[in-house]
Amino acid sequence: MKLPCALALWFAVLAPVPLLEAQHAPAEAPSPPSGVQALDVPNDSGHAIEIRWKDSPHPGVLSYEVFRSRLPGETDPGAPETPWMSLGTVGPGEESWTFSSAERGIRYSFKVVATTADSSADSKIVTGESRAQWFDREKFWILVIGGTICLFVILFIQLATRGRKLFVRKIAGLEAVDEAVGRATEMGRPVVFVPGIMDMDNVQTLAGLTLLGYVSRTIAEYDARLDVPVSRSLVMTTGREVVKQAYLEAGRPESYNEDMVHYLTDEQFGYVAGVNGMLLRDEPATCLYMGAFFAESLLLAETGNRIGAIQIAGTAMPSQLPFFVAACDYTLMGEELFAASAYLSGDPKQLGSLKGQDVGKLIVMGAILLGSVAATLALWTGSGSLQSVVDFLKLEMFV
Template sequence: MKAFSYSFTFYCLLGLILLATTDGLAQVESSDSLLSPLLPPSEVIAEDHPGDAGAAIIVRWKLSPDEDRGVTGYEIVRSTSPTGEFSSIGFAAAGSNRYVDANTEDSLTYYYKVLAIDVDKNVSESELSPPARSSPQWFNFHLLNLLIIGGLICGAVIYFIAHAKKGKKLFLRKIAGLEAVDEAIGRATEMGRPILFIPGILDMDDVQTIAAITILGRVAKTIAQYDTKLNVPTSRSIVMSTAMETVKEAYISAGRADAYSDDFVHYVTDEQFGYVAAVNGIMVRERPATCFYIGAFFAESLIMAETGNAIGAIQIAGTAMPAQLPFFVAACDYTLIGEELFAASAYLSGEPKQLGSLKGQDVGKIIAMSAIVIGALLETFFAISGSSFFGSLAELVHKLFSIVAS
């Protein structure tokens, strides 16, 4: 009992001492925060933003020592003279130690200061940065990996094009949707009904539209040989011009220049649903036997494909728009999925340039698959063993494909 009493007294005393000490410490800390001014960021450096076309300066600084004491952010101010008037150009969040001033003139010299701001709106100003001037560079070393991998793939494309030009045969597997093109055109000819070709709703600056026009050329050539009617409504004026040229070329190369008419290709409207309304109208009135939907599509994909289905047309679609592919897969007879769309034009034309490009891209796919498998295995070995050897190799593979924001 006595022992318990001594222990109790000891712990009570210890508790009181601890309470007094921590309270005292807290008071010291509290008075510190009230009395000491906010410390500014230090070592402000401003230099040209590397690997760009000029007009940008990157500002770096060492965080305020009071970062954990309620700093809410940093205001960056600049001037063209060290003694001139400084104006605010932007803010960086607390914890940030860099800011890119992307609004500079290459001919001017700039000076920067960084202001730490806390919750109570206290402001603490850094020293002046050394002078900085933006300038353009010819080469962005941050994108060196892009150059190497892009160069490898482009090199493979050039090699295979040269290979194909020498007359050597390049193997390409069959694509189901393409096998059906001639069959679908033949069906329309037998039924004496037109063929509808929709080249998507985006302009010529979209790679899918370019692929669509290439396929249109091959389709139009077969149509010219079969002497079937073609209808190509477009929603962009430049697409209309390009499609007209392509169809005309196709008819000429098929030896049927006399059968060509400018009416085959016509402009409707740029408005998405206005275009859909018109295409649906054409479908139910002209009742085409075959409908091609090749290119970039959005919400109109299912509306058109359903109408085509309702009139009993053979439908062949091709797009690289992931959100629209399900609708085409569900409503059309054949669908060229993503990359198949781009492969289609090469496959149909049989031209050395296009075939070589496709083979070169396959080299890119081998690189991609190898990188994923090797990288994933290295990551797994690292996760299991914790070996720095595997860790550094995995990091190397990551770096090879990472796009670093400078």
């Protein structure tokens, strides 16, 4: 049994030694990267050049380093040529580098250096220049969809202006505002409106304030009480203007009081504590939450539910929607919050653009569905015609 063990040891340990010795022999210099090109990157504003080369056949190449030098260009013909500057290094097998901080109209020289463990070889020098394109053809579909949406928006605005009745499905939460305010009136208790916890730069806050206008007008008509605690000073200022305008429009300017809209704190949970305290003390008959909400959504809505208030919420924060749906009487979900203004006003321009956007979304959904199905089937069946549909959707023939 001892002989086979010795043979195994010889093969495993001693036999590779001459091979290792052979690798330490003087290295042959790699052949330089061939086929180097400097090409303008298409569909951009003229700030990128792509350098391409062919991978060296030499097995010892460890990396490729790309260098650039700035040449005098059309915009500054007197500028001197700059020394070579390394742009970066890529591993073997890589065959391109994108120089993405090029200046438009400047010509650059490029070279690629192939490096082995102990030697290197420069490619020939090529020049290239970045140019801006008028159209980003990769975004062709966005142009098509954008144009289509615009056309439909214009079409529907025209139709609405000419008296065509545009169907907008009922939004239960908005239909219930009258009922909610009525409850507060009959019970002699206030209506609390919370416009979210974000500032005026948030589109949901804007949508919330639009609804505040509608709610305030109804409250003014019913001569009920309104209470709007806010967490941002700018929202307070804007909210006061909105409520004031609503009371004016309802013909009850004398009932407006600027303390209806009041500031609590910017701090998220400090604000929640403040509002919850109000809810428990005043026991409002109706609570409305319209805007951007985070962790406070359930804290507010649960408290409102506990005091028996009719609650209507509206937010585009997907993670908060389940809490509002479970704790409130009615919830405006996502888009409904933004559509509310068109829905309530019945203004032909707003209704037309709402309808046009809907058609646009429908087209996009259809295209996504078509693309997914075509790509899946093309993969399964290997059908050329299906692949051409996929290529068409991916703009392969344009780019």
